[in-house]
Structure formats: structure tokens, C-alpha cells
Amino acid sequence: MNTAQRYEFFAAHEARGHSECYEQWSREIACDEEILALIEQLPEDKRQPNLVLGAARYLGAEPSSFADFKAWLIRHWASVAATATARRTQTNEAGRAAVLLPALARIPGPLALIEVGASAGLCLYPDRYSYRYDERVAIDPADGISGVILDCITSGNPPLPTELPNVVSRSGVDLNPLDVENADDMRWLESLIWPEQQHRRERLRAAVAIARTDPPRLVTGDLLDTIADLVAEVPSGITPVVFGSAVLAYLDPDSRLAFEKTIRDLPCHWIANEGVGVIDSVAARLPHSPNPTRGSFALSLDGAPLAYVGPHGQSLDWIAGE
Numbered sequence: 001m002n003t004a005q006r007y008e009f010f011a012a013h014e015a016r017g018h019s020e021c022y023e024q025w026s027r028e029i030a031c032d033e034e035i036l037a038l039i040e041q042l043p044e045d046k047r048q049p050n051l052v053l054g055a056a057r058y059l060g061a062e063p064s065s066f067a068d069f070k071a072w073l074i075r076h077w078a079s080v081a082a083t084a085t086a087r088r089t090q091t092n093e094a095g096r097a098a099v100l101l102p103a104l105a106r107i108p109g110p111l112a113l114i115e116v117g118a119s120a121g122l123c124l125y126p127d128r129y130s131y132r133y134d135e136r137v138a139i140d141p142a143d144g145i146s147g148v149i150l151d152c153i154t155s156g157n158p159p160l161p162t163e164l165p166n167v168v169s170r171s172g173v174d175l176n177p178l179d180v181e182n183a184d185d186m187r188w189l190e191s192l193i194w195p196e197q198q199h200r201r202e203r204l205r206a207a208v209a210i211a212r213t214d215p216p217r218l219v220t221g222d223l224l225d226t227i228a229d230l231v232a233e234v235p236s237g238i239t240p241v242v243f244g245s246a247v248l249a250y251l252d253p254d255s256r257l258a259f260e261k262t263i264r265d266l267p268c269h270w271i272a273n274e275g276v277g278v279i280d281s282v283a284a285r286l287p288h289s290p291n292p293t294r295g296s297f298a299l300s301l302d303g304a305p306l307a308y309v310g311p312h313g314q315s316l317d318w319i320a321g322e
């Protein structure tokens with residue numbers, strides 16, 4: 001896809017229905033030679049809509065007509081380009097804990113959670129959030145309702161736990177870990193949330209407040225190079241659980257296969273929450289989706305598919321039986 005097609009695709013298939021502002025801006029960018037020429041000054045892997053528009057928002061671009069945004073973008077292009085070059089798309093979505101929870105509940109604890117591609121590590125706190133499945137089933141931490149309440153709609157009778165997992169350690173790896181104590185890093189995470197999604201911004205702030213009370217241990221590096229050491233650090237008697245969410249799509253197919261082989265040889269469980277089709281061996285075992293319009297991610301445990309899930313943890317269509 002060339003740059004114009006990328007922005008057109010983003011408008012039609014990603015922003016549409018979720019952000020009127022981003023849909024309009026990206027659709028107009030796709031036809032605007034002047035803005036396309038600016039974006040094409042960036043390296044190929046820095047031209048994606050989420051990164052460029054996130055950089056603009058980080059620098060103060062407010063939702064507006066495309067004409068006003070275009071004028072703003074041209075005025076601030078040097079700063080936008082510098083931010084897009086220095087930063088990555090690292091959207092950290094605590095909501096994904098709602099779909100990880102039923103997979104974690106299948107693993108005997110106590111658990112040492114290890115996240116690959118952790119961003120700021122906000123998915124490492126499944127025991128500190130509250131859950132509302134279909135506005136019917138409520139699961140809360142032992143000390144009461146959390147500041148983060150995750151709503152998730154389900155089908156297929158997922159086996160939901162009555163208690164949250166016993167998590168004794170939280171670690172992870174990222175090419176560029178973000179620090180929950182660093183206000184600038186957290187402002188970048190907020191900028192990656194689309195303009196109209198105020199509920200996600202509030203959820204992010206509440207999850208950051210929880211993580212600040214007990215920050216995760218995140219190492220800088222490539223997941224392939226570091227995962228064996230992270231698993232080896234877990235003391236005996238604790239179950240190591242490696243999980244990744246919206247990360248393997250960033251790897252080339254050979255690296256994805258190498259990661260899968262590495263993880264299967266390690267003494268740990270492996271939960272993957274990735275776009276359908278990202279892990280070939282999981283995709284090959286998936287039945288048809290019961291709700292194709294909402295579950296664009298596949299949740300698996302040790303390579304076995306469990307559910308189709310919403311990309312931000314908003315839906316869980318269970319396919320694995322009890």
C-alpha cells in the first residue's frame with residue numbers, strides 16, 4: 001500500500017465508527033498531495049496514521065475541520081516529524097485484561113506474569129482491576145471495587161473465575177518500555193487514544209494510578225533475546241506465565257515463528273492475544289467466528305485457541321468449551 005492508500009484504508013476500516021475526527025482527517029490526507037509529500041519525508045515505518053496523528057495530538061492539535069488541521073500540521077510539521085521519529089505506536093490498553101482473565105484463571109497460581117511488548121505494563125495488573133461481564137457478572141479485587149472497571153460483552157459461556165488470580169510478580173520486556181512515573185511518557189500514551197474516546201483516556205489514567213503503587217519491572221530489549229532470562233528468574237513454586245497482547249504483528253513472520261518455538265521450549269505457560277491470522281498455528285486451529293463483526297483478535301493458551309476477542313478487550317466470544 002502506498003501512503004495515500006494507507007490513510008484511505010485507515011479511514012474506512014479502522015477509524016470509521018470509532019473516531020469521526022480521525023476518519024475525516026485521514027480520508028482528506030489520502031487525497032492531499034501537500035500533506036502526503038510531508039508524510040513521505042518520514043521513514044517508511046514512521047508514516048502510519050496512528051503515529052502521525054498521535055504525534056500531532058501530543059503537540060496540541062485539537063479536533064477540528066480538516067482545513068484547520070492542515071494549516072496546523074503545516075505550521076508544526078518539523079515538531080510532528082521529530083515526535084513521530086522519536087516515538088512508536090505503543091498503545092497500552094488495560095481493557096485487554098478482561099479477555100486475558102479467563103485464560104489466566106485456567107493456570108494454577110501463584111503466578112509470575114511476564115509480558116512481551118509490555119509498553120508501560122498496564123496489562124500486568126489483572127488482579128487489581130474490576131470486571132463487569134455482560135453487566136451481569138461482577139468480579140472485584142478482594143479489597144473492593146477497583147478504580148478501573150472493565151466492561152466486556154461475552155458469548156459462548158466463557159468460564160469466568162469467581163476470584164482474581166494471585167499475582168506475585170510483574171515483569172516484562174519492550175523495545176522501548178514506557179515508565180508509569182514519567183509524565184511525558186504517559187502524555188504520549190494519552191495522545192495515542194483517539195480524540196472521541198474519553199472513556200479510554202479515563203481508564204488509562206486510572207490504570208496508571210494503580211501501576212504507580214507497584215510499578216512493574218520492565219527491561220529494554222527484543223522479546224526474542226530476553227524471554228528465556230525473564231522466565232529463568234521466576235523462583236520455583238511460582239508459575240511463570242508469558243503473555244503478549246497486540247505485539248507479534250510487529251515482528252516479521254520468521255521472528256514470530258522463532259518466538260513461538262522459543263516459548264514452547266520454555267517451562268512456562270503462554271497466553272497470546274493477537275490479531276486473527278498473526279500466529280499461523282493458532283489461525284489454523286480457529287473455527288469460524290460466532291460474531292465476525294466484533295472479534296478481530298484471537299486469544300490462545302499454549303497454542304490452543306480459546307476465544308475471538310475485541311481488540312481492546314471489549315468482547316469475548318468463547319469457542320473452547322469448559
Ligand SMILES: C[S@@+](CC[C@H](N)C(=O)[O-])C[C@H]1O[C@@H](n2cnc3c(N)ncnc32)[C@H](O)[C@@H]1O
Nearest residue numbers: 090091092093117119174175222223245247250
Ligand atoms: C501496541 S503495543 C501493545 C502494548 C500492550 N501489550 C497492550 O496490549 O496494551 C505493542 C508494544 O510492543 C512493543 N514491541 C514491538 N516489537 C517488539 C519486540 N520485538 N520486542 C519487544 N517489544 C516489542 C512495542 O514497543 C509496543 O510497546
